[in-house]
Amino acid sequence: MQHPLTSDTAAVRLGEELPYKDLELFLRRNIENLPNDILEVQQFPAGHSNLTYQLKVGKWTAVLRRPPHGPVAPKAHDMEREYKIISSLQPFFSPAPKPILFSNDQSIIGSSFFLMERKRGLVIDGTFPKGIEPTPEINRQISEIMVSKLAELHAIPYQQTSLLEISKPEGFMERQVHGWIKRYERVKTDENPAVVPLATWLSANIPKRHEFAVIHYDYKLNNMMFNEDFTSMEGLFDWEMATIGDPLADLGVALGYWIGKSDPTIIQNGPGRSVTMLDGFLDRSEFIDLYARKSGRDVTHINFYLAFAFFKLAGICQQIYYRYKLGQTDDPRFASLNEYVNSLMIHGLSIIEEEL
Structure with missing residues (x-):
């Protein structure tokens, strides 16, 4: 039985917002043929560690990953390392998302971050998505x-x-x-x-x-x-x-x-x-x-x-x-x-x- 895809994003949590203006300027400088629409941001609410967001400009979408706010453990939340990992494994393992770009410029969102493809599907987080009856x-x-x-x-x-x-x-x-x-x-x-x-x-x-x-x-x-x-x-x-x-x-x-x-x-x-x-x-x-x-x-x-x-x-x-x-x-x-x-x-x- 086929199920309609349900939304896996939500409004950005208070205190975890991204600086839209600086980020949009960065995207326009680095992403070719980006539509003229305004940048829309939502957050993936699952997880207790790195922060993950959906970026949407018209029909263009991507996922942004950044470390959590505040001090972090030594060597933890290494965005460049994670970007290298998916870049290396994606040709061998299709569930790994395709990489788009990495930035270590702290002035854009206050930390390093990377962009990767936005995959579509169903995520099970504690419960099955709404409207789906597991058997x-x-x-x-x-x-x-x-x-x-x-x-x-x-x-x-x-x-x-x-x-x-x-x-x-x-x-x-x-x-x-x-x-x-x-x-x-x-x-x-x-x-x-x-x-x-x-x-x-x-x-x-x-x-x-x-x-x-x-x-x-x-x-x-x-x-x-x-x-x-x-x-x-x-x-x-x-x-x-x-x-x-x-x-x-x-x-x-x-x-x-x-x-x-x-x-x-x-x-x-x-x-x-x-x-x-x-x-x-x-x-x-x-x-x-x-x-x-x-x-x-x-x-x-x-x-x-x-x-x-x-x-x-x-x-x-x-x-x-x-x-x-x-x-x-x-x-x-x-x-x-x-x-x-x-x-x-x-x-x-x-x-x-x-x-x-």
Whole structure:
């Protein structure tokens, strides 16, 4: 059954407006054959990190990505890096948006930014788009597409891309584990008895052998766009964390966002709440088994990667909560993130206890 496409943009949030005049002047200097119509801007409301806008001038449309306002973590929100990633991967992976241009001129909108193509389709963000009734068949179909595209991404011949210029595959998991433990400690606001045993176990159990692949590292439903009948993935966005790394770490991150019916209530209802608890969606075990068949990879030690994914997600949320606590953002969505962080740590610890 075909569904009409629903709007995935909204009015720009207060305090996150773009300077229309300077931006429009920039566009007219850099975009050929731009229509004479006025610039219209809307915002993509999903996500807690980088800010993403739709730009429209007559029939011309594009998407603008910029960092969040206020201080940001070191090396985070690197617009030039993300632009290089999609530029390198788009020829190999059609869901990656086509790049248009990158600008490091801070005088235009107050930060670096880049433009990319505006893809059209359906985005699932916590719920299905209005007017669409999910069925178990559709949910199964979405699950299988997601697994297939993840395996396809991991099969890209990364040596033929330019990602090696901005990636360091060797020692990837060691840097990830130790790095995220340090990042969490820098922004810690609450005491949680699960953190030390979880961090200690992860440090002591880093897998010794890895494969390397192109990884997205933020692979979740609201970073994807599907066609009208959910038979194909039209877009995959938010490439800021992509690199050459361990593909099972990418699988772990995907599974961390893949909320199940047996997960604690606070995780089910958290900011990453997901439709994946609905009938028809694969459960985590089915997702893992299908990925193993599609990719041919050994997933024996996936519990390590899943436990680390919960620790990493907790670290990301803690960074956001820390900014909120310091008054660097007043977004009300962030007010209770500390409780969510604590639950993620506890859940990660419960996973490794299965290994002990």
